[in-house]
Amino acid sequence: MDQATRLRMMVNQHHNEQKDYAKKAKVVTVTSGKGGVGKTNITINTALTLAQQGKKVVILDADLGLSNIEVLLGVIPTATLSDLIFGQKNVKDILTSGPLGVQFISSGSGVDDLVHLNSSQIQEFINKLQPLEEMADIVLIDTGAGVSDTVMQFIQASDETVVVVTPEPTSITDAYALIKTVRNNARVKGFLPKIHLLVNRADTLAEGQEVFNKIFQASRKFLNMPVYHLGSVPYDRKVIEAVKLQKPFCLSYPDSAATKAIRTIGRSLIDLPHEPAKNTGLGEFMKKLFHLIG
Template sequence: MDQAGNLRSLLDLHKKNSRPLPPAARVITVTSGKGGVGKTNFTVNLALYLHRKGVRVVVLDADLGLANIEILLGIAPKHSLLDVLAGKNTLEEIITHTHGGMGFISGGSGLVEMANISEEMLKITVQKLGALDEIADIILIDTGAGISNSVLKFVTAASECVVVCTPEPTSITDAYSLIKAVKDRGEKEPIPQLKIVINGAEDKDEGRNIFKNLQQVAQKFLSMELTHLGTLPHDANLRKAVRSQKPCVLSYPNTAFSREIENIGNKILDIQVEKPRGGMKGFMKRLTKIFGN
């Protein structure tokens, strides 16, 4: 055998011996204690930035209220997750590819409906949605606000969670209540890594101080460690972007908000997640278990 042949058979042997891990996407929920703090804008702009960096992103709208992501992206998908649950459509059919290929799925009431379907259907659904592990590196889920049961279920089932909070005292106390509720729920199971984004701050110092306070209380009363992902400034261009239905990172790439989204996106990519709790399949299994209870 020639040298190249030797090398090839050596590589083949190596491939046979090392069992590759099944693909697993990072499932990241975006949530908040109080509503209207900038979750949807954060999710959409972060997703578009990561997509531009070559990361395979799928955004899942699990906010049962208004279809805000669709408005921000200027899209009107015909199908939602409910259609997959009803067996009407395949997963591929309900993914809208927008803005150069970024994936978007409208959750509808689909994720909550899972509580009412048969065991058999549930298995099929877990399998179907689990296929997202093959086509996405990161799945961002906008959960809507509040310490409602369903939001907490999504948050505890995910591998990572971003809590968005503004400098308003009520937003900070509500963020703390949410963190505490996650901790209380997670007594039996490991809880997701909690990451904090301060949105609408006057400057970085204000953001750092708010995070420091939140971190201190979380350490003292909950023995929890939080990560500060970044501080998004209050930015008039973001409002203009919302009005024109063209996301800020695209319409104002150099404005302060967009630049910080880039920093946060890079930070998320820098965080090494070896086994993101079994990816989308793990998330779905935990979610159905939690909804079953």
Template sequence: MARTALPLVFSVTSGKGGVGKTNISVNLACTLTRMGKRVVILDADLGLANVDVILGLAPKLNLFHLFNEGMTLKDILFDTPYGFRILPAASGVSDMVNLTTGQKLDLLESMDYLEGDIDHLIVDTGAGINDNVLYFNIAAQERLVVLTTEPTSLTDAYALIKVLKLNHGVDRFRVLVNMAKDERTAKEIFIKLYKACDHFLSGVSLDMVGFIPTDPLVRKAVINQTPFAVASPDCPASVAIAKAAEKINTWKVTAKADGNIKFFWKKLLFQEQSVA
């Protein structure tokens, strides 16, 4: 019997590419699934899909077919060998870079299929501050900002937070530091981001979810197109991702008037209409 609890929709996002954002999404999905959660990843990097690539999978259908060839969400929802499902995006399709309002409405209606059948929807956004990245972050209940200890990663993460705060009123962010030498180094970069936001962006709330240490087994798993949480479940990175997943499981789901997963898309469409 399907559970009726409202799903948690959270984005995994970054201001800069190359910080391991999609790898974090995939390994969180593996870990949350192992904890008994029903998980779907939406590959929201719509024109440059890579969730399937990092998993070594080749779905025949993706969101392009939903929008252009009359397929349903059920048709394109792809079961992975790891227990979670993905909504694959297209790769190298320029028409997918910015969804139209009509396409968002099509996706909204399609989401009925997931109603009551999901605990977590992980939205793996693109990097940067383009329209799709902003829209998906605006719509999510929680935003997990991934950054590394590199200075450019810090400045770009701040830029993303700044745009979401000043232009769209988003004021709560979760932070995960990836590829950190140790906990002290991770906390130092988080404090720098915290101080910048505290000084220049009044009212922004930052919460450090944790850090993923630099681990050679992560790179090995990426090369082998296997989640490191599966390939090496006891390695330092896997232990750290499990701690982050435990924190995510404590996040409270924000109740919405319609009481189902459609709130995600309705909020996204409302934001688009208000900007227009």
């Protein structure tokens, strides 16, 4: 029996032991085909609007080498995912508190470290992470941009994936390329998440709809894969001003057009079907992730 098979058996065993776990967090990956589309800013402000609507939210910063979450929130983490994996920390110890009770986990080198864990380390890591299921209603995973193996693994392991795209032609092309890669990987590995498009910096609602339609039609015609429109966030100078202040725009400018749009998107995320009795939640996410890594 090879190591990958042993790892999958162990994660499956853990999953079966936890199958009666009543509370299951919804796991949503936020990603993009290219950088510079405002993905992390969207993640943070979505998390805050979810908190304003009574949800407990944890953000996992999986954007390796670019810790923009702590910059935009103006807080510095004292521990990272690596401390959970290799140190004596528990999951509460590595949570950094932000505004409105939103918490985030800085990955450090932790996401890369997952690939190198042995069987006992994987089991210990899963056990340490399990309490997060009770501590969060929604876990938002902010990945890097593009189609690296790590990004694909997080996308395919998640309950839902939000692809942030702008009206720029290169962004549209790269978003479609990402969706195509997800589709191709699913044919091999079997995990096909729901893909939701969020159009950022649209000049008008009509432009946002047009961008969605282009990707939707191409995905349906060439990939035979549905994509869903989560919504659009308009181009808004207040967003730029908030970034300069290192403040989330939904808090600095609560009446701005971008904030109103992100509130609507937050409500749409809450309304996405989520059935805890089925194969969803953080435990199932970990099962899929280690299967994909292995």
